[in-house]
Amino acid sequence: MNKMKIAIAGANGRMGHILIEAVLKADDAILTGALDVANASGLGNDAGLFLGEKTGVSIESDMDKAFGNAEYVIDFTRPAGTLEHLAYCVEKRIKMIIGTTGFDDNGKKVIEEASKIIPIVFAPNMSVGVNVTMKLLEIAARNFAEGYDIEVIEAHHRHKVDAPSGTALKMGEVIANAIGRDLAECAVYSREGITGERDPSTIGFSTIRGGDIVGDHTVLFAGTGERIEITHKSASRATYAQGSLRAARFLADKTNGLFDMQDVLHLK
Numbered sequence: 001m002n003k004m005k006i007a008i009a010g011a012n013g014r015m016g017h018i019l020i021e022a023v024l025k026a027d028d029a030i031l032t033g034a035l036d037v038a039n040a041s042g043l044g045n046d047a048g049l050f051l052g053e054k055t056g057v058s059i060e061s062d063m064d065k066a067f068g069n070a071e072y073v074i075d076f077t078r079p080a081g082t083l084e085h086l087a088y089c090v091e092k093r094i095k096m097i098i099g100t101t102g103f104d105d106n107g108k109k110v111i112e113e114a115s116k117i118i119p120i121v122f123a124p125n126m127s128v129g130v131n132v133t134m135k136l137l138e139i140a141a142r143n144f145a146e147g148y149d150i151e152v153i154e155a156h157h158r159h160k161v162d163a164p165s166g167t168a169l170k171m172g173e174v175i176a177n178a179i180g181r182d183l184a185e186c187a188v189y190s191r192e193g194i195t196g197e198r199d200p201s202t203i204g205f206s207t208i209r210g211g212d213i214v215g216d217h218t219v220l221f222a223g224t225g226e227r228i229e230i231t232h233k234s235a236s237r238a239t240y241a242q243g244s245l246r247a248a249r250f251l252a253d254k255t256n257g258l259f260d261m262q263d264v265l266h267l268k
């Protein structure tokens with residue numbers, strides 16, 4: 001069997017560690033490289049050191065060294081870093097799985113352009129549970145479009161740097177599309193002071209940051225006399241890593257194109 005040759009960007013990160021562990025455990029994948037930023041601690045160390053394992057792959061800050069032997073780069077870093085890695089992958093025709101969140105519209109456009117040349121899975125949440133939840137939200141939103149106020153509430157660990165989460169924004173987008181609203185026009189990201197009564201056409205977002213919460217998302221449909229809550233809670237980052245490996249397998253026979261986890265999981 002030809003094993004997938006995978007390099008991990010953001011090797012020292014929370015997702016970097018869990019991805020390295022998942023690649024090392026997978027029967028159909030081999031770790032060929034690990035990248036982190038130039039001033040990162042642990043550069044030159046074995047990528048499996050945190051597991052007490054010797055992999056023979058060291059953590060590098062040079063993309064030629066880290067990505068040179070890879071067919072796939074899995075990237076969970078920061079938008080600026082991902083876009084640098086993307087340019088390299090386009091040049092070398094390496095397939096990408098992008099889990100990084102917090103891109104602006106321009107960053108998303110760059111990814112879309114790149115996908116004309118290389119195949120990319122780009123998704124704010126790689127877990128099966130969240131992606132099935134998106135389908136439940138579509139059904140719920142169609143039935144609660146009138147008479148129900150829609151609020152997206154998310155909670156994450158104290159280290160998260162972007163808000164609302166990429167998943168919460170995606171949930172808002174899925175709901176808005178299902179009921180014919182434009183999220184850019186109807187999203188309310190903060191409330192303070194004398195806000196006036198709630199505009200029923202809006203979709204509200206609330207963000208909680210604290211402790212080691214892996215990732216909780218709730219969509220509340222608040223009606224008169226009843227309310228419906230659809231909640232997903234992550235207890236482990238392993239689900240994101242397993243989803244990323246499924247995404248890599250999905251890309252095996254693709255030469256270009258932009259895909260998300262709904263494509264990978266055949267939920268479209």
Ligand SMILES: NC(=O)C1=CN([C@@H]2O[C@H](COP(=O)(O)OP(=O)(O)OC[C@H]3O[C@@H](n4cnc5c(N)ncnc54)[C@H](OP(=O)(O)O)[C@@H]3O)[C@@H](O)[C@H]2O)C=CC1
Pocket residue numbers: 009010011012013014015016036037039040041076077078080081082098099100101102123124125126127166240
């Ligand atoms: N799609 C999904 O399923 C999921 C997405 N995410 C997203 O993945 C991203 C990473 O999350 P997490 O692992 O928790 O974050 P961490 O901060 O733990 O890890 C990020 C890693 O990327 C490195 N990094 C930071 N800036 C750059 C840069 N400019 N260029 C290259 N590398 C950089 C960091 O290096 P250093 O520490 O040295 O700065 C670190 O190794 C976030 O955007 C998060 O929202 C997270 C979980 C699931």
Ligand SMILES: O=C(O)C1=N[C@H](C(=O)O)C[C@H](O)C1
Pocket residue numbers: 101124125156160164165166167168214215216
């Ligand atoms: O930063 C995180 O941790 C997570 N980020 C993703 C997001 O922004 O939606 C996915 C998950 O919720 C964990």
